[in-house]
Amino acid sequence: MSDLLSRRSAAVALAVLAAVTIAAGLVFPDSWVGTVLSVLASPGTHTAMLRLAVPIALAAIGGIFAEKSGVINIGLEGLLIVSAFSAILVTFRLGAGESTALLSNHWWGFAVGVIVSTLFALLFAAVCIEFEADQIIAGLAVWLIALGLAPFASRIVFDSPNTGNVGTFDAVTVPVLSEVPVLGYLLFDTGPDVYVMLIAAVAGWYLLARTRFGRWVEASGENPKALDTAGVDVRKVRYAAVLLSGIFAGLGGAGFALGQLGTFAGGGETDIGGRGFIAIATYLFANYHPIGALAGSFLFAGLDAVQIRLQTYGYAVPTELIRTIPYVTVIAVLVLFGKTRLPEAAGEPYDPDED
Amino acid sequence: MRDRIEGLIGRLVRASIVERVAIAAAALVAAVVVGGVLVFVSGGFASCASGLDLAGWTFCYNPMQVYYELFLGALGHPLEGGWHVHNFSLATTLRETTLLAFAGLSVAVAFRAGLFNIGTQGQLVVGGLLTAVTVLFAARFVPGGAVGTLVLVPLGVLAGAVGGGFYGAIPGALKAYGGANEVITTIMLNFVAVGVTSTLLSWRFQDPESANPQTRAVPEYAEIPTIPVIGYSPRLDFSLLALGFAVALMVGLAWMLARTSFGYELRVSGVQPEAARYGGVAEKRMTVASMTLSGALGGIAGAFWVLMQHGRWLENVPSLGFDGIAVSILAGNNPLGVGAAAFLFGVLSSGGRSINTATDVPPELVGVVSGLIILFVAMPEFFRMIGRQFLDVDEEPGRGTGGGADE
Numbered sequence: 107m108s109d110l111l112s113r114r115s116a117a118v119a120l121a122v123l124a125a126v127t128i129a130a131g132l133v134f135p136d137s138w139v140g141t142v143l144s145v146l147a148s149p150g151t152h153t154a155m156l157r158l159a160v161p162i163a164l165a166a167i168g169g170i171f172a173e174k175s176g177v178i179n180i181g182l183e184g185l186l187i188v189s190a191f192s193a194i195l196v197t198f199r200l201g202a203g204e205s206t207a208l209l210s211n212h213w214w215g216f217a218v219g220v221i222v223s224t225l226f227a228l229l230f231a232a233v234c235i236e237f238e239a240d241q242i243i244a245g246l247a248v249w250l251i252a253l254g255l256a257p258f259a260s261r262i263v264f265d266s267p268n269t270g271n272v273g274t275f276d277a278v279t280v281p282v283l284s285e286v287p288v289l290g291y292l293l294f295d296t297g298p299d300v301y302v303m304l305i306a307a308v309a310g311w312y313l314l315a316r317t318r319f320g321r322w323v324e325a326s327g328e329n330p331k332a333l334d335t336a337g338v339d340v341r342k343v344r345y346a347a348v349l350l351s352g353i354f355a356g357l358g359g360a361g362f363a364l365g366q367l368g369t370f371a372g373g374g375e376t377d378i379g380g381r382g383f384i385a386i387a388t389y390l391f392a393n394y395h396p397i398g399a400l401a402g403s404f405l406f407a408g409l410d411a412v413q414i415r416l417q418t419y420g421y422a423v424p425t426e427l428i429r430t431i432p433y434v435t436v437i438a439v440l441v442l443f444g445k446t447r448l449p450e451a452a453g454e455p456y457d458p459d460e461d
Numbered sequence: 462m463r464d465r466i467e468g469l470i471g472r473l474v475r476a477s478i479v480e481r482v483a484i485a486a487a488a489l490v491a492a493v494v495v496g497g498v499l500v501f502v503s504g505g506f507a508s509c510a511s512g513l514d515l516a517g518w519t520f521c522y523n524p525m526q527v528y529y530e531l532f533l534g535a536l537g538h539p540l541e542g543g544w545h546v547h548n549f550s551l552a553t554t555l556r557e558t559t560l561l562a563f564a565g566l567s568v569a570v571a572f573r574a575g576l577f578n579i580g581t582q583g584q585l586v587v588g589g590l591l592t593a594v595t596v597l598f599a600a601r602f603v604p605g606g607a608v609g610t611l612v613l614v615p616l617g618v619l620a621g622a623v624g625g626g627f628y629g630a631i632p633g634a635l636k637a638y639g640g641a642n643e644v645i646t647t648i649m650l651n652f653v654a655v656g657v658t659s660t661l662l663s664w665r666f667q668d669p670e671s672a673n674p675q676t677r678a679v680p681e682y683a684e685i686p687t688i689p690v691i692g693y694s695p696r697l698d699f700s701l702l703a704l705g706f707a708v709a710l711m712v713g714l715a716w717m718l719a720r721t722s723f724g725y726e727l728r729v730s731g732v733q734p735e736a737a738r739y740g741g742v743a744e745k746r747m748t749v750a751s752m753t754l755s756g757a758l759g760g761i762a763g764a765f766w767v768l769m770q771h772g773r774w775l776e777n778v779p780s781l782g783f784d785g786i787a788v789s790i791l792a793g794n795n796p797l798g799v800g801a802a803a804f805l806f807g808v809l810s811s812g813g814r815s816i817n818t819a820t821d822v823p824p825e826l827v828g829v830v831s832g833l834i835i836l837f838v839a840m841p842e843f844f845r846m847i848g849r850q851f852l853d854v855d856e857e858p859g860r861g862t863g864g865g866a867d868e
Contacts, residue, residue, distance in 0.1 A: 180644065233836065233839070233840050233843075237840035237842040237843040237846070238840070238842045239836075239839040239840035239842070239843075240839050242577060242644065243790060243835060243838075243839040244836060244839045244840070246579070246786065246835060247832050247833070247835040247836035247839060248832075248836070249832075250783065250786075250787070250828065250831060250832035250835060251828075251829055251832030251833060251836065252832075253783075253828060253832070254825050254826070254827070254828025254829035254830075254831070254832055255825075255828075255829050255832075257823070257825045257828075258503070258823045258825035258826055258828070258829055259503065261823035261825060262503055262506055262507045262823060263506065267825070372825075375652075379652070380648060380649070380652055383645055383648045383649065384649075386645055387645050387649075390642075390645075424659075424660045424663060424664070426655075426656045426657075426659040426660045426663075427656055427657070427660045429656050430652060430653045430656035430657065433649040433650075433652040433653050433656075434649075434653060436645065436649045437635065437641065437646050437649050437650070437653075440635070440639070440641035440642065440645055440646060441635055441639035441640075441641045442639075
């Protein structure tokens, strides 16, 4: 209850801050506040925000399924890395801009990216469910393996930790609807990766909130014993949920790679740059609600989009510092809303023989 | 109360120490095997002049050669002629061992308190910059030569510990007083550390005579001194004194954990938080204190990276902090085990370089193998299953189907 209150007061504080910023920006259009406002209001920022939200929103929705079922998947970052990299690699190998079996090679790359991520999730599921590994450590291992594997494979194929460029998906323009003000350019004249995100968010919500499987996932994380007693195999539910987290993260990673990046830099933190961890903060923020996670991802992606565009204005504020804004915001959000209640049995392997 | 918990922990440790070592060894072997398969298979996708031809495919990489370079190359090829203990590769291995020992201790201390400090990397970055800046500033007021060394080196290490400790205290306080999960906050703070330090660098501390993003070099007498005659040449960027300091820290931390009341409270907070609370441990202060200590150790790793390896702070910091996670997990978070694990990862790190020079296999293989080691260490049940399958041993008393210690 107190949590709800603080969420509400934070929303009010944000609204007041936004109002003050807009007023100041309109009164002094040449000040830096005016610049920030014009960046915030520009359609380019909004389009960029949607595209940057793809990996965060989809990984977050995947993470919701895994964690709701009782398996904390902290390896989402690793799943984003492998899916983004393999999507680019396959598209490049098949030939960017060409088609195989009547389907654009970008879509083949996209499909393989999702499959690779799902296979990694399967491995993670087996390690956690079959061999009762510590979920946090196993998740870190998935991340670290992906962090090494992507540049390893990239060096073999491209002779560099960075891949070649394959370009991005063409925007899909829906006739007539794209002429609608605001919603038109946002929702009906954008990349297929954004459509995938929006559809997947609704599908994820429906699956979790409206189907029997969703109730099983919930029970598997809250009270696995009861689910077992009801005749449902807890392990199978958890396997399915973790595999779903792999599919969603794969859609996010491959969609981000082919919709936004067009190439993949595997050095250092890679092009994913912590978006998998931001996704975890996002679903905690959204209290495990898929649509809420989609909205939360707009916050972080929006900050990212704004900082990218602010850099082009050449203010004295150094770019490195602006770049940290999304990360600092994640910390602030966790402190303000981090006390989300985890599912009762999250983090523990389920042992049916236990009393 | 205290005696009972002490006895319980003691029994757990003694019962599991042999098994821990066995699992670490098994994890290492398993990771090497899987890594070897990966090398062989990926060789099928590489292009090369000559390789192993199998059914029309050419496999370019020989895993045996890769591991030969990895493990023996790191020691300077002791089986080949002309080997000398003061060789470049061994110096590199021992330098990495030293730095990884500090980073591993940083992760281990937090782990023992029940906290996942993924932020050692950021603490190392911040501590290292503070070391370089402090030493550069203080060098103006300190005479050169031996006096300079005696003042500046301890001062620099202290500055690193303070910087890292402060940066570690932040996620500790956020966890204790804000309830923010330390795994996420420390990862985010790693990114923030990179942004803030490179901003500070370009704002004030950039070496004006260099195009690389780095600070000016500290005076030579402010670097970690080497021991004459038996020590390594200063050109090899490794000092036995630093290794000695790392060993002393390991022993000191092991003693602290085992014998002091602070160490006792730290361990109980990690093993049984409820019992700690019942026993009167100030839980929140303990969280901040152990994260500060952990951060300080990460900062010391940064200080030695600056004062031993480069003599300056560079924006491009290697991933010592992340490797420290692997070191600590392999060591079972035991300070003395960290020494052995740090040496293993020192070999991997240095061997990665000799792979790069002697073979066509990408050196990133080392990152994959480290990740695999962590993965296998995390699943002891896997090895217990294999053990039960092939050895047909009787179930140990107290270990049922699920591993008694975990329940």
